[in-house]
Amino acid sequence: MNIGSGEECSVQDSTKLGRGGLSSVQYDDQTLRIKYSGPDSSFERFSITSIDPIVGNWIVTLETEEGFIPMAQAVKDLTVKVKHRINSETITVYSD
Numbered sequence: 001m002n003i004g005s006g007e008e009c010s011v012q013d014s015t016k017l018g019r020g021g022l023s024s025v026q027y028d029d030q031t032l033r034i035k036y037s038g039p040d041s042s043f044e045r046f047s048i049t050s051i052d053p054i055v056g057n058w059i060v061t062l063e064t065e066e067g068f069i070p071m072a073q074a075v076k077d078l079t080v081k082v083k084h085r086i087n088s089e090t091i092t093v094y095s096d
Contacts, residue, residue, distance in 0.1 A: 020033075022034060
């Protein structure tokens with residue numbers, strides 16, 4: 001599943017004006033709720049939630065219109081924060 005301004009993205013625009021500020025997306029057998037600031041936001045961010053547990057292996061990649069951001073550049077110039085919450089327990093991972 002992709003989130004961003006590309007044509008292949010499931011969510012392309014800000015979800016702010018949608019019901020509850022969210023967009024529902026079917027991914028495999030799961031209904032995911034996406035909150036996305038939009039590509040024109042100065043701080044582009046998104047969250048993925050679900051009433052049911054989110055299952056599967058997930059890989060987060062960063063892309064530009066030119067393609068994937070090289071890992072060395074992403075680690076050097078960009079901080080990525082991923083929160084994974086299970087049964088009210090929060091695990092936060094930062095890239096450094």
